[in-house]
Amino acid sequence: MKTFPVTLPETEEGGETMKQNVNIKDIARLSGVGISTVSRVLNDHTDVKKETREKVLQVIKEYNYIPNNSARNLKRSVSKNIGVLVKGIYNPFFSKVVRAIEEEIARHDYSMILHYNSKDATNDSEVAIELIKEKKLTGLICLGGDFEDIDTKQIAALETPMVLCSTMVRYSGDENVFSSVNIDDAIAAELAVKEIICCGHRRIGMIRLREDDFSVCQYRMTGYKRALDSCDIPYDPELVEAGDYTFETGYKAMQRLLDKQLDMTAVFVSTDLMAVGAARAAMERGIKVPEELSIVGFDGIEFAEYFMPSISTVMQPVEEMGIMSVEILFDVLNNDGVHRQILFDTKFLHRESLRRVGGEACPK
Amino acid sequence: MKTFPVTLPETEEGGETMKQNVNIKDIARLSGVGISTVSRVLNDHTDVKKETREKVLQVIKEYNYIPNNSARNLKRSVSKNIGVLVKGIYNPFFSKVVRAIEEEIARHDYSMILHYNSKDATNDSEVAIELIKEKKLTGLICLGGDFEDIDTKQIAALETPMVLCSTMVRYSGDENVFSSVNIDDAIAAELAVKEIICCGHRRIGMIRLREDDFSVCQYRMTGYKRALDSCDIPYDPELVEAGDYTFETGYKAMQRLLDKQLDMTAVFVSTDLMAVGAARAAMERGIKVPEELSIVGFDGIEFAEYFMPSISTVMQPVEEMGIMSVEILFDVLNNDGVHRQILFDTKFLHRESLRRVGGEACPK
């Protein structure tokens, strides 16, 4: 039953037998060194004589040896896996971030475990903690969702870096147990609405997110109000309807808005997806966009650019945000828990769906 | 340094100390049974007395014990991770499949490791094999991409079930080493083009995929030709341009097509993304869609429905395909390698972008 100190059945050209799995012991034996030396070579330790290292590397290559990750993980008591937890909405914006994240993670020689939290009304921090513990993750990036009443003690105890990207945090503690990557939704929205105002619009509708959806998108509503306020335009709740990210709800929200027969000349929409739905709803009723109604979205998904008319929007630096999330994660990992909060800049893209109307521009 | 056989420092209410990680030995000791019994409980083995099981479960719950996955993986010599390898294009179609896959994988209590293969011109099977070996995956699902000259011996030797979903396979072996989930792209495309012909169109353009992109989308070209053929419409290479999935290349391909001043009345486009880009290109030039030019896409992504005009397209059963891929994977896993090839049906969606013209319908 014991392995004898003989050479392995080699994987010959056309040979039928193929040793299923070469392990570190085999490599050690075959290169005439101890196991620990092989391990040192594998992990790039410096204290191995050059010739020894080369010899070992050659054997490794020759036998096509791949170290067993499970064993490594067990010893190191982490998994070289980084979790990404995505809040359950389907949004091309998130898909793109995920992609950027994966590429960056792969560059660091880690793997990405992707999990969608589809339960709608959960506080995502619990799911996050569960995930970390269960899968022994090296780190976790949360995309979207809602962290409320966080048990900072528990999170700190995990000693696993967490980065929240585009995640709503409602919690008034001072402890600093995670990093975050965001844009300033309120300011970005405020600027967008000001752009609308600058085009002479005064009656500006808004399609916001349902209030029970605690995502950062809620702040876009704040920005809307602030912009109105700073230009002395009264806030009229009649002009506000809500949806929940999707084309369809944007479409319906716009219908409700139009049904009210308001003298609206522009609408600011919380997400590009809804903006497209909204635009369609208006156009279906024969309302010309932007001649009769301007529409502005938020996110910067590519689709908005190809819609006819192309949708003016607030562009988030998608890839950069993804990459930064990973960078921060590894920073925290290596520099022992110094967390960072990053705010990215956005850019307003003035496209076809927004047009100047008669009225004078806002002084501001 | 050794752990003494005393009770653990409990996680008391408000207590500061928290035993970092309870393990199976602790649970065994605390519930007064042997380690193997705890293991049996954990793995739902039948040969444990009811009371013992309950006792153990209670202790597990009380101490919030979560088994160490790395250790489990090491013993079981698999990882409870299922890989998903996505070919590097950004396509909302794939994002949606991935999502369906993840949910199904999670339902089985596995994790999904998602990896994007961004290298454009690779034979993806090598990446796949590498991935399986390195991450000790339980199974692998490939989305898109190209398997050519497969080393079936090597794949068989892995003994890891592989499912190819929407993946191009160019290889003439008889051995059956993987399962597949697909639609019949040629037939679906043929039907779509016949629909166009039935609307009276005779000069039908095509925006296909670049020929060096070996994806299943190539078969859509086959379908196009077949449809023309069966209705005795001559194939005219002038009417064909190529792109590579994206809005932008669809847009440009349409421009090239229009530049040629052909008397085209409809265009069949290989992917919805390109179809939208193409529609935009036409409309920008003042060509009315569908009044002057009909456009038909392929895939069934949601966006196509909200574009104005909504894009007629071939709907693939996205979620079903994802779920099926996972189901097959587990089937193969449990029934010892009986592979299956699945073909899903598609559905042609006649929407605004396709309109009847004067000419008589095709007899067929």
Added chain:
DNA sequence: AACGTTACCGGAAACGTTTTCATAAGTATT
């Protein structure tokens, strides 16, 4: 009463690494 079965259970050997510790050999220092 002796025996065979069955239902439960514990000990201990894996699984394949990383890392600590000890040691041997070489080199520099006294």
Added chain:
DNA sequence: AATACTTATGAAAACGTTTCCGGTAACGTT
């Protein structure tokens, strides 16, 4: 020549499971 310090190395102890192997107790069968 004795000492100390470096450099390279191997043996062996973990890491936390699963599972094989065997053993005990209870029970029914002869």
